Amino acid sequence: MSNKPASRLIAKALPRGDRFAAQFALPGLVPDLVRDSGGVKLFPTEAAAESAAKDAVIRLFDSRTVDTRKAGGYVRLTGAELAVLLDEINITPTYFAEIVGVPQARVMKWLDGEQDIPHSVHVTARLIAHSEENFRIAETITEQCQEKT
Known part of the structure; x- marks a missing residue:
């Protein structure tokens, strides 16, 4: 398997x-x-x-637990909603983790409902889904911030 x-x-x-x-x-x-x-x-x-x-x-x-609390007044994105967004933008959880700067295991915990999804991740995912240009900008920023070996 x-x-x-x-x-x-x-x-x-x-x-x-x-x-x-x-x-x-x-x-x-x-x-x-x-x-x-x-x-x-x-x-x-x-x-x-x-x-x-x-x-x-x-x-x-x-x-899957859904946190109904509103941290900072924001409604939290659920793991299922994030999974749909990632599917819509055709990005793997691993690559999304690289874009948002977290370990892949954390993205999997978000998808699993084990951890709350930060509002910034919600914003990033929606911006990337909004346009190809936003996706390219996110990739460029990520590449520029990565250490060169």
């Missing part, structure tokens, strides 16, 4: 001999398999595995 974050929702059955594993992910998250205390759970039918994968996606989506 790849360690690459999903670019879209995943809920599907994967053949494992005469049984099926259930794979799931939300955009921006690394796909995983449905597990129980014994490890990867296998299902007798493709339909059962697909259903379990869909249930896992729903649980994952519902587990």
Whole structure:
């Protein structure tokens, strides 16, 4: 299984001999398999595995915490909204992390809902999404600020 974050929702059955594993992910998250205390759970039918994968996606989506506090009077961008923005501007979480100057793991935590997304990140993402020129400006600023080795 790849360690690459999903670019879209995943809920599907994967053949494992005469049984099926259930794979799931939300955009921006690394796909995983449905597990129980014994490890990867296998299902007798493709339909059962697909259903379990869909249930896992729903649980994952519902587990995302949304901070309704308004820091500085700003409504926070949610992880799901950021994932959609990154998809719309066709930028990976890794490259977005480079543009905003944070570790890739932090962007993944934003996408996951584990950490609040700063207002400045919201502004940056919207500006980049607004025009190709803004994206080029952000890239140029980032390149100019990076240490030359």
